[in-house]
């Protein structure tokens with residue numbers, strides 16, 4: 775079983791190291807390199823409509839599972855207590871259903887995004903990078 779090491783950071787670093795799950799609470803975002811080893815960066819925004827992060831003082835879990843349908847590897851896994859647990863691959867139909875549900879869920883929570891503008895000012899460059907990463911992530915989805 776593969777382990778990830780978590781690292782709380784203020785800013786997501788430029789170089790994402792393999793095997794490390796970076797968590798920025800300031801930006802409500804976690805990022806890691808795909809657990810299959812393909813090297814793709816997986817961005818998991820933490821919000822009521824995205825992923826939920828739990829930290830038991832020693833290890834991190836993310837919910838729901840991470841489905842990298844946009845990558846060639848198509849890997850699908852859970853991060854539970856820093857362990858990578860591989861989940862079954864979804865069929866194309868299952869992926870489509872998941873996407874529609876996600877979209878509906880997103881519209882309902884849309885106003886929550888407003889609170890982000892109340893966060894203290896941060897260097898624009900980093901913020902822009904993170905948000906463009908997230909934007910790209912959703913564009914690809």
Ligand SMILES: [Zn+2]
Nearest residue numbers: 808810812847
């Ligand atoms: Zn992969």
